Amino acid sequence: MKRHIIKLVLVLTILGFTATNIFAQEMIQIKGSDTLINLVQKLSEVYMEKHPGEYIAITGGGSGTGIAALINGQCDIANASRDIKEKEVAQARERNVDPKSVVIAIDGLSVIVNKSNKTDKLTVGQIGQIFRGEIRNWKDVGGQDSPITLYGRQSNSGTYIFFMEEVLKGDYSNKMNHMNGNAQIVEGVKHDATGIGYVGVGYVKEVKGINILKVASAPNGYYSSPLNTQDVKSGKYPISRTLNQYVNGSPKGKVKAFIDFELSAEGQKIVEEEGFFPVSNIELHSK
Amino acid sequence: MKNLKERSIHGLFLLNGIFVVTVLLGIFFLLVFTAIPAFREIKLTEFLFSADWNPTSYYKASYGIVAMIVSTFMVTIGALIIAVPIGIGTAAYLSDVASPGVREIAKPVIEILAGIPSVVIGFLGIVLVGPFLAKLFGLNNGLNALNGAILLAVMALPTIISLSEDALKSVPTTYQQASLALGASHWQTLIRIKIPAALSGILAAVMLGMGRAIGETMTVLMATGCAPAMPGSFFDSVRTMTSTIAIELGEVPYNTTHYYALFGIALTLFIITFSINMVSDIILHKQQRLTK
Numbered sequence: 113m114k115r116h117i118i119k120l121v122l123v124l125t126i127l128g129f130t131a132t133n134i135f136a137q138e139m140i141q142i143k144g145s146d147t148l149i150n151l152v153q154k155l156s157e158v159y160m161e162k163h164p165g166e167y168i169a170i171t172g173g174g175s176g177t178g179i180a181a182l183i184n185g186q187c188d189i190a191n192a193s194r195d196i197k198e199k200e201v202a203q204a205r206e207r208n209v210d211p212k213s214v215v216i217a218i219d220g221l222s223v224i225v226n227k228s229n230k231t232d233k234l235t236v237g238q239i240g241q242i243f244r245g246e247i248r249n250w251k252d253v254g255g256q257d258s259p260i261t262l263y264g265r266q267s268n269s270g271t272y273i274f275f276m277e278e279v280l281k282g283d284y285s286n287k288m289n290h291m292n293g294n295a296q297i298v299e300g301v302k303h304d305a306t307g308i309g310y311v312g313v314g315y316v317k318e319v320k321g322i323n324i325l326k327v328a329s330a331p332n333g334y335y336s337s338p339l340n341t342q343d344v345k346s347g348k349y350p351i352s353r354t355l356n357q358y359v360n361g362s363p364k365g366k367v368k369a370f371i372d373f374e375l376s377a378e379g380q381k382i383v384e385e386e387g388f389f390p391v392s393n394i395e396l397h398s399k
Numbered sequence: 400m401k402n403l404k405e406r407s408i409h410g411l412f413l414l415n416g417i418f419v420v421t422v423l424l425g426i427f428f429l430l431v432f433t434a435i436p437a438f439r440e441i442k443l444t445e446f447l448f449s450a451d452w453n454p455t456s457y458y459k460a461s462y463g464i465v466a467m468i469v470s471t472f473m474v475t476i477g478a479l480i481i482a483v484p485i486g487i488g489t490a491a492y493l494s495d496v497a498s499p500g501v502r503e504i505a506k507p508v509i510e511i512l513a514g515i516p517s518v519v520i521g522f523l524g525i526v527l528v529g530p531f532l533a534k535l536f537g538l539n540n541g542l543n544a545l546n547g548a549i550l551l552a553v554m555a556l557p558t559i560i561s562l563s564e565d566a567l568k569s570v571p572t573t574y575q576q577a578s579l580a581l582g583a584s585h586w587q588t589l590i591r592i593k594i595p596a597a598l599s600g601i602l603a604a605v606m607l608g609m610g611r612a613i614g615e616t617m618t619v620l621m622a623t624g625c626a627p628a629m630p631g632s633f634f635d636s637v638r639t640m641t642s643t644i645a646i647e648l649g650e651v652p653y654n655t656t657h658y659y660a661l662f663g664i665a666l667t668l669f670i671i672t673f674s675i676n677m678v679s680d681i682i683l684h685k686q687q688r689l690t691k
Contacts, residue, residue, distance in 0.1 A: 203653075267454075268649050287636070289624035290627070296621075
């Protein structure tokens, strides 16, 4: 009995030490975009392996959630798959937060359909009409005769806002299913022969059961795939975007060290491995 | 000395009671005062009678909660239609038919069902119930009100079974003995005597199960597709009041109309669940007076 008590005390002491160790450290808190979460998770894992004693905590919730947390002082870095809104900048200023953006990767926003769907390419205009609910049958865009089921993100998602502002330039159809994250859209389209959805390119590489559409900006234009690195880098793929991190003021100390790592050759290699495109040596086409 | 101890314990319990009531009132007034500013910009008639909810619209924000209320009641009532017969049947089985051995095992198992996290049930809705429904009814996908109703039924069942069984057990044995003595069979006694005698208790169980279903968030958020359109049937995607609040409250900037409007939804939901609990409480009291 006594031995057991001693063991218990020992275990508790060790646990206690590790726990205090973790809490004594200043953790870097990262919050936001669900498109970026897997990528940043991977980056931070490699970073923590190389820098023992550093801790980074990452949570999702959507770009809007991340930026709101940065404004409210609840995180150090906000992941965002869209640009910060002017309204949000104003709110940040009110709270003496000065949001600065760092571009850590490029994303070719991918439009996906079920594997059984014969449609393999669309124009940006057609995609807009489909998601606004103006085109409701696949045969209207040269495909099968079946209704179209829309899969989109929820309104706290940066991808939701980006897609609305850059592709739809109008309101989403109110028949659209609002899915809770990229992975759920992929899952939904995979099981729905009539489905169409949009997700970050990092979520579609090597996924079975879906087709990735080629997209052109105009009917007679050049149809390109988000999997084509050259097209995304050169901006020929029409719905590519930057993936950003927002910090309060110019990054310093631990936060700066981590961001430097993300932008280093090693960090950008991870970006590529996760299916996104690196920012180095890229001419960003401005939107 | 003993008196002092008695009194301090009495005081402590009184404080606890007051604390709970204060929290309830606090929540209510917080909801009311945070919801009121919403109506500086939104017309109350739009809020209550329009089915258009799109605060992040590209053009003009709209704030109507009718589609949400309809959605909420569709999944809740759907859940009850599924859960009530199964629940009462199980309760009757447990209280009157099952051997003590079976009851010993079945009761804890049913209570464990209540402990499954809602996010797990929602996940099952996506990967299991959804595809199954799609196949069964030949739909394109299974993210619809029926899926939500089935999952909520599973979640409401433990409450309904547990409380209905208690109600059946509390029927005085003299009723049963009298019925059997008059020559009624076990089945007749159960259906014609015991269930009617326990009816108000069973009703209260159903109401509490309904309260559980109506306030559930994660499960419906994951499994019903959350399309904001007014649902036309159980095979349409629905978006309940709870999922709207859960989705949008995380990203909404503080102290904006959208923010206040979400509190308006919360207040509406609070009033609905409060009335349901109130009614079930009144029924339960009636039952207790009857059995005394």
